[in-house]
Amino acid sequence: MAEWCLLIIDNKSYLINLDLKIVEIKGFGNFPTNFLKEQEIGVEFELFDKKSKLLPYNLTDIQANLWRGPQIISPKDIAWLVYSSNLKSGDIVVEAGGGSGALTTALGQTIFPDGKVITFEKNSKHVEIIKKNLNMSPYSELIELRSEELNDDTKPIVCNSIILDLPEPQKIINWAVKSLELGGKILCYVPTINQVEKLLVSLDKWSQIEISESIHRTWQSRLSAIRPDTNLIGHTGFIVSARLLNK
Amino acid sequence: MAEWCLLIIDNKSYLINLDLKIVEIKGFGNFPTNFLKEQEIGVEFELFDKKSKLLPYNLTDIQANLWRGPQIISPKDIAWLVYSSNLKSGDIVVEAGGGSGALTTALGQTIFPDGKVITFEKNSKHVEIIKKNLNMSPYSELIELRSEELNDDTKPIVCNSIILDLPEPQKIINWAVKSLELGGKILCYVPTINQVEKLLVSLDKWSQIEISESIHRTWQSRLSAIRPDTNLIGHTGFIVSARLLNK
Amino acid sequence: MAEWCLLIIDNKSYLINLDLKIVEIKGFGNFPTNFLKEQEIGVEFELFDKKSKLLPYNLTDIQANLWRGPQIISPKDIAWLVYSSNLKSGDIVVEAGGGSGALTTALGQTIFPDGKVITFEKNSKHVEIIKKNLNMSPYSELIELRSEELNDDTKPIVCNSIILDLPEPQKIINWAVKSLELGGKILCYVPTINQVEKLLVSLDKWSQIEISESIHRTWQSRLSAIRPDTNLIGHTGFIVSARLLNK
Amino acid sequence: MAEWCLLIIDNKSYLINLDLKIVEIKGFGNFPTNFLKEQEIGVEFELFDKKSKLLPYNLTDIQANLWRGPQIISPKDIAWLVYSSNLKSGDIVVEAGGGSGALTTALGQTIFPDGKVITFEKNSKHVEIIKKNLNMSPYSELIELRSEELNDDTKPIVCNSIILDLPEPQKIINWAVKSLELGGKILCYVPTINQVEKLLVSLDKWSQIEISESIHRTWQSRLSAIRPDTNLIGHTGFIVSARLLNK
Numbered sequence: 001m002a003e004w005c006l007l008i009i010d011n012k013s014y015l016i017n018l019d020l021k022i023v024e025i026k027g028f029g030n031f032p033t034n035f036l037k038e039q040e041i042g043v044e045f046e047l048f049d050k051k052s053k054l055l056p057y058n059l060t061d062i063q064a065n066l067w068r069g070p071q072i073i074s075p076k077d078i079a080w081l082v083y084s085s086n087l088k089s090g091d092i093v094v095e096a097g098g099g100s101g102a103l104t105t106a107l108g109q110t111i112f113p114d115g116k117v118i119t120f121e122k123n124s125k126h127v128e129i130i131k132k133n134l135n136m137s138p139y140s141e142l143i144e145l146r147s148e149e150l151n152d153d154t155k156p157i158v159c160n161s162i163i164l165d166l167p168e169p170q171k172i173i174n175w176a177v178k179s180l181e182l183g184g185k186i187l188c189y190v191p192t193i194n195q196v197e198k199l200l201v202s203l204d205k206w207s208q209i210e211i212s213e214s215i216h217r218t219w220q221s222r223l224s225a226i227r228p229d230t231n232l233i234g235h236t237g238f239i240v241s242a243r244l245l246n247k
Numbered sequence: 248m249a250e251w252c253l254l255i256i257d258n259k260s261y262l263i264n265l266d267l268k269i270v271e272i273k274g275f276g277n278f279p280t281n282f283l284k285e286q287e288i289g290v291e292f293e294l295f296d297k298k299s300k301l302l303p304y305n306l307t308d309i310q311a312n313l314w315r316g317p318q319i320i321s322p323k324d325i326a327w328l329v330y331s332s333n334l335k336s337g338d339i340v341v342e343a344g345g346g347s348g349a350l351t352t353a354l355g356q357t358i359f360p361d362g363k364v365i366t367f368e369k370n371s372k373h374v375e376i377i378k379k380n381l382n383m384s385p386y387s388e389l390i391e392l393r394s395e396e397l398n399d400d401t402k403p404i405v406c407n408s409i410i411l412d413l414p415e416p417q418k419i420i421n422w423a424v425k426s427l428e429l430g431g432k433i434l435c436y437v438p439t440i441n442q443v444e445k446l447l448v449s450l451d452k453w454s455q456i457e458i459s460e461s462i463h464r465t466w467q468s469r470l471s472a473i474r475p476d477t478n479l480i481g482h483t484g485f486i487v488s489a490r491l492l493n494k
Numbered sequence: 495m496a497e498w499c500l501l502i503i504d505n506k507s508y509l510i511n512l513d514l515k516i517v518e519i520k521g522f523g524n525f526p527t528n529f530l531k532e533q534e535i536g537v538e539f540e541l542f543d544k545k546s547k548l549l550p551y552n553l554t555d556i557q558a559n560l561w562r563g564p565q566i567i568s569p570k571d572i573a574w575l576v577y578s579s580n581l582k583s584g585d586i587v588v589e590a591g592g593g594s595g596a597l598t599t600a601l602g603q604t605i606f607p608d609g610k611v612i613t614f615e616k617n618s619k620h621v622e623i624i625k626k627n628l629n630m631s632p633y634s635e636l637i638e639l640r641s642e643e644l645n646d647d648t649k650p651i652v653c654n655s656i657i658l659d660l661p662e663p664q665k666i667i668n669w670a671v672k673s674l675e676l677g678g679k680i681l682c683y684v685p686t687i688n689q690v691e692k693l694l695v696s697l698d699k700w701s702q703i704e705i706s707e708s709i710h711r712t713w714q715s716r717l718s719a720i721r722p723d724t725n726l727i728g729h730t731g732f733i734v735s736a737r738l739l740n741k
Numbered sequence: 742m743a744e745w746c747l748l749i750i751d752n753k754s755y756l757i758n759l760d761l762k763i764v765e766i767k768g769f770g771n772f773p774t775n776f777l778k779e780q781e782i783g784v785e786f787e788l789f790d791k792k793s794k795l796l797p798y799n800l801t802d803i804q805a806n807l808w809r810g811p812q813i814i815s816p817k818d819i820a821w822l823v824y825s826s827n828l829k830s831g832d833i834v835v836e837a838g839g840g841s842g843a844l845t846t847a848l849g850q851t852i853f854p855d856g857k858v859i860t861f862e863k864n865s866k867h868v869e870i871i872k873k874n875l876n877m878s879p880y881s882e883l884i885e886l887r888s889e890e891l892n893d894d895t896k897p898i899v900c901n902s903i904i905l906d907l908p909e910p911q912k913i914i915n916w917a918v919k920s921l922e923l924g925g926k927i928l929c930y931v932p933t934i935n936q937v938e939k940l941l942v943s944l945d946k947w948s949q950i951e952i953s954e955s956i957h958r959t960w961q962s963r964l965s966a967i968r969p970d971t972n973l974i975g976h977t978g979f980i981v982s983a984r985l986l987n988k
Contacts (some may be wrong), residue, residue: 006430006493011454023347040492042429058333074415075330076461083326086305088356089336109266109335159382182289183253185300192968193687200470210333211466211473213321217975219458219485223447226440226458227933227976234958234973238466246257246291439721440934464728474686481711481730482721500924502986507947536923538987549924549986552827570955573824577816580799582850583830586960603829612868624796675749676783687967694964705967709816715978717941720934720952731941732960739749739796741783 006057015065069129076216096120096150103131108139120150170202206242253304281375316376316424321464343367343397354384359370369399454487498590500551509559570710590614590644595624602633614644664696700736747798756806817957837861842871849880849888861891911943947983951953
């Protein structure tokens with residue numbers, strides 16, 4: 001397993017792999033890791049004439065350093081999906097499609113250390129990106145990545161929650177009823193209202209149906225000019241969730 | 248430990264305590280639990296002439312049934328606080344003040360099954376409400392509730408994250424530097440911009456300072472009249488977070 | 495025509511009709527107007543032992559004092575409807591339905607002093623409310639109030655803009671093509687996405703189609719506690735507009 | 742005065758000046774106006790092998806074609822400033838600074854045909870841009886453009902409303918009290934909360950103080966994929982308004 005670490009140079013942070021002989025540090029170029037391996041976590045040293053140190057990394061660092069392929073689910077939506085899924089350590093969750101693995105990694109952390117994330121991704125290019133991204137997280141062993149489409153013929157998987165980032169999630173609803181534990185939730189992430197409508201039709205036997213969208217507004221933190229940031233992501237997707245209270 | 252359960256009557260859900268002899272079911276009145284204890288989880292029976300069943304409960308059920316005392320941190324803010332805290336199973340988190348225990352419960356689930364939440368709450372009435380609320384969750388043993396004020400004289404607590412819902416969080420920043428592990432985050436939840444300003448001044452040596460606010464917009468799910476809900480919580484609080492990269 | 499005036503008592507304002515012998519002043523009870531008629535505009539006098547004065551009133555005062563019947567179009571939406579209609583002094587605008595007359599009054603001010611507002615309202619109770627509300631504005635003579643339904647059989651009216659607050663605005667589109675001047679705009683105010691969809695289908699020959707919604711966020715102005723207001727109107731309606739470039 | 746016209750080619754619109762011998766049409770290159778001058782308003786002809794026609798233009802066309810210099814006040818904010826200013830045909834309004842003239846033009850239309858807009862702009866480069874922009878509107882004769890700073894020494898101007906887009910509007914408040922008619926409003930457009938705070942201090946004797954911000958959310962209008970647009974302007978400025986009820 002790769003030994004990743006957060007390298008701080010002048011208060012900026014870089015996620016790097018100490019298993020490699022040479023790492024690329026954005027803005028500084030390539031650098032041999034030998035020197036870094038000798039440093040103690042949290043103790044300052046000099047690098048490129050700047051104050052530097054190694055620190056443990058966390059989920060935010062991983063997310064910020066993901067290899068980009070298909071559109072990544074934004075942090076605001078990951079936060080709400082994870083929270084409202086009710087998942088916790090030890091749980092089993094099914095996810096489809098895997099995309100770039102951003103949500104996958106967050107789910108891995110949520111069910112850590114002994115739950116399971118089963119991720120379906122039919123696009124082989126995306127599968128490669130997910131693999132690369134999982135390799136830089138401590139959660140890769142908790143994730144079962146299936147290079148196939150999740151569809152109605154897929155063998156049911158007993159699970160606590162199902163999270164779908166698919167163009168036609170309504171096609172998975174029957175499968176979800178067979179797989180999901182009573183009391184569990186399905187969450188679907190869809191960009192258009194047309195998709196929401198089709199999905200609603202298929203959820204007529206489900207309970208606690210909720211449609212929501214999150215707007216996460218960031219502010220400029222300069223003391224003399226406190227103001228909301230100019231650029232705001234106006235829309236990513238609607239999150240439709242429902243709970244299974246009857247089979 | 249109380250044996251709580253989710254009772255479903257006609258697709259509506261009620262969180263009830265099976266340890267009691269008689270429970271009050273909103274809209275139906277008091278009811279002896281003997282009959283309920285004989286039912287199997289997930290198997291339908293009749294109650295008040297309606298289809299009913301018992302199900303496992305989850306965090307959402309707990310949050311929806313909390314005893315209300317001081318203002319509860321809203322789900323949208325809990326979701327973001329938990330996500331951006333980077334907390335996971337096994338971690339240690341300090342929270343002050345505890346309020347009604349809504350965030351406390353969510354943190355308990357996050358660090359479950361072997362982490363620790365240390366919650367400071369100086370108001371004895373709030374402490375009683377938190378206790379009542381923790382009693383209806385499986386996380387109460389993971390939470391150390393301290394009926395005291397967190398202040399600069401409090402003995403440092405080694406922890407992975409600190410979450411403050413206090414009027415003057417800037418007074419805790421020195422203590423936070425002593426307590427927080429390198430790489431960890433402090434998150435402060437404050438309603439006014441004036442508080443944000445005072446807090447920013449005290450964070451000058453911290454990194455990755457972020458100010459944000461979440462707007463969670465819910466939609467009506469009636470198929471023939473899909474529209475955003477009329478009522479929206481326009482503001483709860485700003486979340487200011489910062490990361491400790493130097494001591 | 496009624497002689498309305500803005501009465502200021504202790505910095506609070508009350509729109510009153512000096513033509514009446516006795517007026518009711520909220521919080522102070524009934525009061526004869528004789529004394530008020532003797533006062534000069536802008537010159538302070540004492541009323542109920544408080545500093546008082548008479549001032550000219552404006553559109554905001556009228557809007558704040560409207561008799562309430564059917565749902566009133568909110569100021570944020572009136573502002574956008576008026577602005578994006580491109581209407582100006584001397585123009586002719588058709589409005590249906592009239593509702594409570596809030597938008598009617600604003601349109602009257604926009605085309606003042608020599609344009610025309612033609613307002614259709616089929617509900618006779620609403621017509622009475624609109625009349626009462628127009629009576630307290632200087633624009634009533636510019637408004638032609640028709641107690642009838644606007645429909646495809648209505649004789650075309652040459653106009654610069656058409657504004658529809660109707661459940662099925664798509665039924666008026668043919669009529670609008672016959673009535674609207676080339677280059678003019680139609681604006682429809684509808685609460686649900688279902689209505690937006692039906693409307694879009696009917697607008698396929700129109701240009702510059704725009705769908706938007708306005709969120710107007712008000713802030714608390716107390717210097718020591720500057721923050722957005724807690725309550726926010728999350729949704730009133732979508733505004734769909736289109737421009738007629740071909741007949 | 743320039744004779745501007747809206748040229749429609751294939752449902753796209755271009756604001757052009759028929760007084761010039763040759764006009765540049767975006768995407769089509771230069772074109773002599775002789776041919777265009779022979780066309781009748783609203784009657785179709787062929788241009789570049791496409792269906793074309795000339796139409797009367799409106800405020801939206803002008804705004805969309807403004808010469809860009811300093812940051813332009815966005816349509817959502819112009820809409821609210823104009824509406825809540827309570828201005829109408831025949832009124833007098835003072836504006837400072839003029840910026841690029843976007844608000845100036847909208848104010849011109851509001852007080853048309855016999856009111857007055859007095860616009861202060863101290864930056865000579867901006868003055869040139871405003872002049873160019875006013876030249877393509879029918880309102881230029883209603884606007885008095887002063888190439889000077891509005892400050893406390895400026896001779897008072899009796900007016901119905903004052904609109905300030907200045908970094909330090911609090912410096913103009915004394916002047917505003919001398920100039921504004923009783924019952925009139927001042928509106929200030931400021932980007933940061935720090936400016937809002939300073940302004941609030943200076944408004945302590947004013948009434949009906951309001952702070953607000955507008956979020957205008959546009960939607961994609963493709964029938965098969967109805968959804969909010971991805972990009973949203975998250976913040977432009979706060980609008981602080983106050984009414985003068987005492988001198």
